[in-house]
Amino acid sequence: MRRRILEAATELIARDGIGGLRYDQVAELAEVNKTSVYRNWPDRSALVADALTTFGADVAPLQDSGDIEADLVDFLEALAAATASTQGRALLTVVASAREDPELRAIVDEVFERRLSILEHRLKTAIERAELPPVESSFLAEMLAGPVQLFVTRGPRAFTRADAARVTNVVLAGIRATHGT
Amino acid sequence: MRRRILEAATELIARDGIGGLRYDQVAELAEVNKTSVYRNWPDRSALVADALTTFGADVAPLQDSGDIEADLVDFLEALAAATASTQGRALLTVVASAREDPELRAIVDEVFERRLSILEHRLKTAIERAELPPVESSFLAEMLAGPVQLFVTRGPRAFTRADAARVTNVVLAGIRATHGT
Numbered sequence: 001m002r003r004r005i006l007e008a009a010t011e012l013i014a015r016d017g018i019g020g021l022r023y024d025q026v027a028e029l030a031e032v033n034k035t036s037v038y039r040n041w042p043d044r045s046a047l048v049a050d051a052l053t054t055f056g057a058d059v060a061p062l063q064d065s066g067d068i069e070a071d072l073v074d075f076l077e078a079l080a081a082a083t084a085s086t087q088g089r090a091l092l093t094v095v096a097s098a099r100e101d102p103e104l105r106a107i108v109d110e111v112f113e114r115r116l117s118i119l120e121h122r123l124k125t126a127i128e129r130a131e132l133p134p135v136e137s138s139f140l141a142e143m144l145a146g147p148v149q150l151f152v153t154r155g156p157r158a159f160t161r162a163d164a165a166r167v168t169n170v171v172l173a174g175i176r177a178t179h180g181t
Numbered sequence: 182m183r184r185r186i187l188e189a190a191t192e193l194i195a196r197d198g199i200g201g202l203r204y205d206q207v208a209e210l211a212e213v214n215k216t217s218v219y220r221n222w223p224d225r226s227a228l229v230a231d232a233l234t235t236f237g238a239d240v241a242p243l244q245d246s247g248d249i250e251a252d253l254v255d256f257l258e259a260l261a262a263a264t265a266s267t268q269g270r271a272l273l274t275v276v277a278s279a280r281e282d283p284e285l286r287a288i289v290d291e292v293f294e295r296r297l298s299i300l301e302h303r304l305k306t307a308i309e310r311a312e313l314p315p316v317e318s319s320f321l322a323e324m325l326a327g328p329v330q331l332f333v334t335r336g337p338r339a340f341t342r343a344d345a346a347r348v349t350n351v352v353l354a355g356i357r358a359t360h361g362t
Contacts, residue, residue, distance in 0.1 A: 013198075014277070015200075016199055016200025016278060017194075017197050017200045017274045018197055018198055018200070019193070019197025019198045019199070019200035019202070021200070089277050089278065090277075092273070092276075092277035095334045095335075096195070096270050096271075096273035096277065096334060097195060097196055097198055097270065097274045109337075112335060116335075139347065142328045142331050142332050142335070143351060145331055146326075146327030146328035146329070146330060146331035146332070147323045147327035147328070149327060149330065150330055150331075151323050151327070153276045153277055154276075154293055154297075154323070155290075166320065167324065169355070169359050170352065170355035170356055171324075171351065171355055172355070173354070173358035173359045174351035174352055174354040174355025175351055175355075176358070177355065177358050178350050178351055
């Protein structure tokens with residue numbers, strides 16, 4: 001039941017933003033009593049946080065095969081799928097609207113930072129191994145993840161592995177050309 | 182009064198997503214009668230469309246000085262400001278949630294495409310002048326605008342002119358290194 005409620009909440013946030021998250025609608029979509037939602041999540045922010053984080057779509061896996069280029073292509077492909085998922089879209093609606101709400105901002109920051117910190121960690125390792133020139137890893141992460149996010153939200157076609165390779169190639173070539181090695 | 186209503190609608194969408202756009206709340210925030218909102222926008226989609234497009238924050242200016250690098254730095258700086266504005270954030274919440282609503286999708290596509298088509302047009306001119314290698318301009322536009330959008334939604338600091346220059350340099354160097362010239 002917990003799962004059904006969280007799926008319903010995620011769906012409503014993805015469709016209408018957090019303004020669409022009303023307990024009666026969550027209960028109706030999950031086909032449970034409204035009291036079940038209130039009992040498990042007396043706090044609305046906790047329900048938002050669980051909806052955005054429970055299914056793990058916020059995290060794309062990132063391997064360390066020793067080949068930074070191949071690992072980034074895999075990661076960007078997985079990131080595109082995560083971004084296009086119901087939970088990924090729910091996250092994006094909340095990210096855009098969370099500016100004035102400190103509590104919500106903290107939830108979204110945590111999810112977003114977790115996603116990007118996986119990427120940043122892998123980039124740091126590659127820099128240490130001199131596979132990449134020394135560059136601020138948060139900047140590099142934005143250069144890689146930003147185009148994927150824009151591509152997915154813009155539609156109209158799916159983000160492919162070839163797209164992931166193209167983004168990776170351009171960014172790494174650009175970093176190498178502007179920062180030496 | 183029209184302006185006050187649209188500002189209120191934009192504010193509510195930016196804060197809560199389109200689920201937050203209820204006529205009674207728009208009227209309250211704009212300090213007008215609810216009937217004034219209904220009379221001017223009997224159709225909710227038209228209100229959303231006007232809220233997202235009226236103030237022009239969806240369009241960042243892009244000059245043609247003959248120097249593609251300088252023009253792109255100016256554009257990305259303006260794009261960051263537009264994205265960080267109330268209307269820019271309202272647009273992002275709707276972009277993420279507009280997948281299942283064809284009418285809303287059409288509105289958002291139009292605004293988004295207008296923004297990117299200005300960029301694409303300028304890139305095409307630069308390609309024709311051989312300032313840039315021949316590359317798909319929509320791909321190049323995503324490589325430039327994507328990092329800006331992610332940076333702004335992620336916060337926590339403002340996107341500066343130095344950031345705009347850094348993104349431009351890396352992308353153009355990467356495109357030149359991978360596509361010849």
